[in-house]
Amino acid sequence: MTFVDTYPKATRIVKATFIVAFVALGLGGLFGFIQALHRTDTFRGIIDSTQYYDLLTGHGVLLALVFTTFFIAGLYQWGISRSLDREPEDLRFSWGWFWTMTVGTILASIAILGGLVPGDGISAAVLFTFYPPLQAHPLFYIGAALLVVGSWGATLDWFFSFWKWREDHPDDHIPLQVHMVLFTMLMWVLASLGIAIEVVALLIPWSLGLITNIDPLLPRTLFWYTGHAIVYFWLLPAYFVWYTILPKLSGGRLFSDSLARIVFVIFLLMSTPIGFHHQYLDPGIGMGYKLWAVVATLLILLPSLMTAFTVVASMEHGARQRGGSGYFAWMGALPWGQPAFAGCALAGIMFAAGGFSGMINASLNIDTLVHNTIWIPGHFHLTVGTAVALTFMAITFWLLPQLTGRKLKFPKMALAQPYSWFIGMVLMSNGMHRAGLAGIPRRTAEPGYSGFSFEAPFGSIMEMKIQIALGGTILFVSLLLFLIVVVGTWWAGAPAETVDDAIPPALSGPEHTPKILDNIKLWLGIAVVLVILAYTLPLADMLADGIFQPGVPPSPM
Amino acid sequence: MHIHRFEKLWIGLSLFLIAAFISIVMYGFTVLDLTVPGSDRGGGTVDAMNLAETPFATPGVRKTEDGEYEVYMLARQYFFQPGSGQSLTLPAETRVTFKVTSPDVIHGFQVAGTNINSMVIPGQISRFTTVFSDPGEYGILCNEYCGAAHHTMEGLIEVVPPSEFDESNLIEQ
Numbered sequence: 001m002t003f004v005d006t007y008p009k010a011t012r013i014v015k016a017t018f019i020v021a022f023v024a025l026g027l028g029g030l031f032g033f034i035q036a037l038h039r040t041d042t043f044r045g046i047i048d049s050t051q052y053y054d055l056l057t058g059h060g061v062l063l064a065l066v067f068t069t070f071f072i073a074g075l076y077q078w079g080i081s082r083s084l085d086r087e088p089e090d091l092r093f094s095w096g097w098f099w100t101m102t103v104g105t106i107l108a109s110i111a112i113l114g115g116l117v118p119g120d121g122i123s124a125a126v127l128f129t130f131y132p133p134l135q136a137h138p139l140f141y142i143g144a145a146l147l148v149v150g151s152w153g154a155t156l157d158w159f160f161s162f163w164k165w166r167e168d169h170p171d172d173h174i175p176l177q178v179h180m181v182l183f184t185m186l187m188w189v190l191a192s193l194g195i196a197i198e199v200v201a202l203l204i205p206w207s208l209g210l211i212t213n214i215d216p217l218l219p220r221t222l223f224w225y226t227g228h229a230i231v232y233f234w235l236l237p238a239y240f241v242w243y244t245i246l247p248k249l250s251g252g253r254l255f256s257d258s259l260a261r262i263v264f265v266i267f268l269l270m271s272t273p274i275g276f277h278h279q280y281l282d283p284g285i286g287m288g289y290k291l292w293a294v295v296a297t298l299l300i301l302l303p304s305l306m307t308a309f310t311v312v313a314s315m316e317h318g319a320r321q322r323g324g325s326g327y328f329a330w331m332g333a334l335p336w337g338q339p340a341f342a343g344c345a346l347a348g349i350m351f352a353a354g355g356f357s358g359m360i361n362a363s364l365n366i367d368t369l370v371h372n373t374i375w376i377p378g379h380f381h382l383t384v385g386t387a388v389a390l391t392f393m394a395i396t397f398w399l400l401p402q403l404t405g406r407k408l409k410f411p412k413m414a415l416a417q418p419y420s421w422f423i424g425m426v427l428m429s430n431g432m433h434r435a436g437l438a439g440i441p442r443r444t445a446e447p448g449y450s451g452f453s454f455e456a457p458f459g460s461i462m463e464m465k466i467q468i469a470l471g472g473t474i475l476f477v478s479l480l481l482f483l484i485v486v487v488g489t490w491w492a493g494a495p496a497e498t499v500d501d502a503i504p505p506a507l508s509g510p511e512h513t514p515k516i517l518d519n520i521k522l523w524l525g526i527a528v529v530l531v532i533l534a535y536t537l538p539l540a541d542m543l544a545d546g547i548f549q550p551g552v553p554p555s556p557m
Numbered sequence: 558m559h560i561h562r563f564e565k566l567w568i569g570l571s572l573f574l575i576a577a578f579i580s581i582v583m584y585g586f587t588v589l590d591l592t593v594p595g596s597d598r599g600g601g602t603v604d605a606m607n608l609a610e611t612p613f614a615t616p617g618v619r620k621t622e623d624g625e626y627e628v629y630m631l632a633r634q635y636f637f638q639p640g641s642g643q644s645l646t647l648p649a650e651t652r653v654t655f656k657v658t659s660p661d662v663i664h665g666f667q668v669a670g671t672n673i674n675s676m677v678i679p680g681q682i683s684r685f686t687t688v689f690s691d692p693g694e695y696g697i698l699c700n701e702y703c704g705a706a707h708h709t710m711e712g713l714i715e716v717v718p719p720s721e722f723d724e725s726n727l728i729e730q
Contacts, residue, residue, distance in 0.1 A: 049708060050705045050706075053702065053705065053707070056702075125705070127702050131662075131663050131701075133661070133662050133663075133679065134662055134663075134702075134703075134704070213606070215680060216662070216663055216678050216679050216680065217678055217680065217681060220663070220678070255561070255564075256559070256560070256561070256564070258558045258559075258560075259560070259564065279676075280593060281593055281594060281674055281675050281676050282594070282595070282676045282678060282681075283594045283595065283596065283598075283600045283675070283676065283677075283678060283681040283682060283683040283684070284595075284596050284600075284602070284678060284680075284681040285595055285596055286595055286596045286597045287586070287593075287595045287597055287598070288597075290593065290595065291582075291583070291586065294579065294582050294583075295579050298575050298578050298579050299575060301571065301574075301575055302568070302571055302572065302575060305567070305568075305571040305574075306564075306567075306568060306571070309563075309564055309567045309568075310564075313561075313563075313564070359578060362578075363578060363581070363582050364582050364585075364586065364593065365581070365582050365585040365586070365591055366672075368593060368672040368673075368674045369672045369674070371667075371674050371700075372665050372667065372674070372700035372701055373667075373700065438669075438670065439667065439669035439670045439671075439696075439698075441665070441667065441698055441699075441700035442700070443700075443701070443702040443707070444702075444707060444708045445707075445708045446708040446709075449696060449698060449711040450711070451696060451711055451712070451713050452669065452694060452695075452696030452711070452713060453696075454669060454670070454696075455670060508559050512558055512559050513558060514558050541596065545602070549680075550602050550603065550604055550605055550679070550680025550681070551605070551606070551680065552605045552606060552660070552661065552662075552679040552680065553606070555634070555661055555662045555704065557704060557705070
């Protein structure tokens with residue numbers, strides 16, 4: 001008896017979300033591969049430099065918005081059902097949010113891919129930040145809005161389950177996985193209000209021609225109100241895996257239940273009021289808000305540093321249970337031959353590196369050197385592109401048998417997958433970070449300019465390009481390995497007699513956890529107050545001269 | 558709630574690290590002369606659809622009353638004006654204040670290999686002051702995606718010794 005037998009209804013929802021997630025992953029990854037070859041001038045036979053931006057939009061939207069949101073929806077539905085021991089309360093509602101998100105994804109994809117078809121009048125080469133006055137086809141914005149609204153539906157669905165469970169368990173601690181789900185989703189709903197207002201109130205009417213001129217700074221600010229917190233919406237589900245599943249995969253137990261909850265509480269409080277660090281170099285925003293963003297952004301290092309401690313401590317505990325010893329030698333006792341463990345552990349190592357480049361981005365003084373250079377995608381391919389994506393892929397290897405009742409097919413390919421991703425990302429990210437220090441910009445189809453050339457602080461520009469192209473190629477091969485294992489298991493995996501899906505309790509369990517950490521209303525209230533404090537004055541400044549002033553007409557893309 | 562002593566130590570060290578980072582940045586922006594463009598940096602707003610009535614109608618280098626130089630520049634799809642086509646000539650070892658805006662979409666203004674880096678947003682004026690210490694050629698590029706030919710948006714700054722700087726090309730006030 002495993003998840004699919006106990007919760008067949010929830011399983012169908014999880015599977016449906018995973019199908020959309022993996023289709024988006026495959027397509028978005030293919031686009032990324034083509035881009036890596038194109039912009040390094042390695043191979044340019046597929047697209048021209050104008051179409052590069054259609055593909056870049058597809059890469060960002062399909063991976064950062066669609067793959068993440070759908071995978072998170074499936075992962076969290078799994079966590080809710082197993083932790084609360086409940087099927088979804090009302091399947092019509094559950095399929096409602098699934099199809100809202102899916103229709104939104106299809107509409108946005110039509111708008112983006114329409115740009116590759118000449119003469120159809122549909123295009124959306126506005127990248128995943130879609131800064132006005134760059135203007136996409138209305139379908140793009142409508143699709144984005146549906147995706148966000150669908151994710152709110154999922155949130156409500158999980159709260160329904162939680163409230164029902166609460167009726168029967170009035171005095172229990174919220175189960176740890178459920179605590180993490182609820183706090184992540186509250187943070188996401190609070191954070192996604194910015195993008196929802198931007199898209200629904202400004203961009204949809206504007207793209208339909210109901211409004212002509214738009215003030216570019218206002219939607220940009222609303223976007224980044226959501227745009228930084230969204231990275232924690234991607235990251236917290238990876239933390240969910242690292243805290244609640246990785247210790248078991250290591251052979252041990254979570255170190256501390258309380259600290260896991262504290263970390264999620266801090267993320268609810270601190271994720272949203274720091275969006276201005278993406279606007280450090282914007283005119284039109286005061287220095288005070290920027291310096292506040294420096295402080296708050298660096299403070300949010302704390303929960304991630306705490307996570308590093310707990311995760312490593314839990315892994316060490318597991319390794320010692322498996323017979324490991326010594327100060328460092330215990331690491332050798334970890335199950336490096338198991339793909340789910342190896343993927344999560346390698347993702348964690350890469351996240352440490354991504355954290356270091358993030359500290360540099362957060363520091364206003366040196367951010368001026370790397371802002372909008374290819375250093376930035378170098379950074380977030382370590383964080384969302386590895387810490388999140390590789391964790392999601394790795395835990396898929398562990399979840400699939402529970403969802404299908406089948407054994408993992410092609411275990412050697414599954415084992416090669418996280419290691420090849422790691423190697424590919426080391427190369428690509430290294431090349432990107434260092435090329436950024438040389439001043440090479442992000443978001444460009446060409447490797448250089450006609451009037452001047454870049455000088456590498458160390459190494460050579462050519463060697464960096466080779467690392468980017470080679471790394472991108474290895475990453476694409478790794479992605480194919482992943483998809484082959486998933487499809488193979490799903491269709492042709494041998495039936496599994498037993499599935500090991502048990503998760504042992506934490507060493508310091510919920511009985512040691514203060515009740516206040518479960519107080520959802522309290523923490524949500526403080527989070528709202530912090531957002532109001534951080535955003536009221538700057539938004540009032542921007543609106544003082546009128547919502548659409550100073551305005552400019554649209555520039556259709 | 559039980560917190561292991563190693564974990565307490567780790568949290569303490571983390572907080573120290575964070576405090577150190579914050580202090581370093583604050584030191585740069587209070588004691589040292591670091592700055593970034595911003596609404597309180599003298600830029601202000603401008604009507605992007607009516608630049609003809611502003612100094613941006615005649616972009617170029619001007620001399621201010623106190624003997625410094627200022628550059629009014631437009632970043633637009635897909636060139637810098639001045640800077641693209643013909644290079645922008647500036648004197649070395651002299652304070653130069655840039656005022657950059659855009660009549661169309663959001664652009665970036667970056668001088669390759671330096672920390673001169675600013676967003677350029679229609680309706681807002683990015684104002685920043687810099688000193689080029691060494692003569693030579695500096696590439697300008699747009700580092701924010703601005704449309705189909707974004708990758709061609711580039712320019713050049715030619716920095717000459719102050720004695721060789723030709724003031725006859727300045728824009729009259």
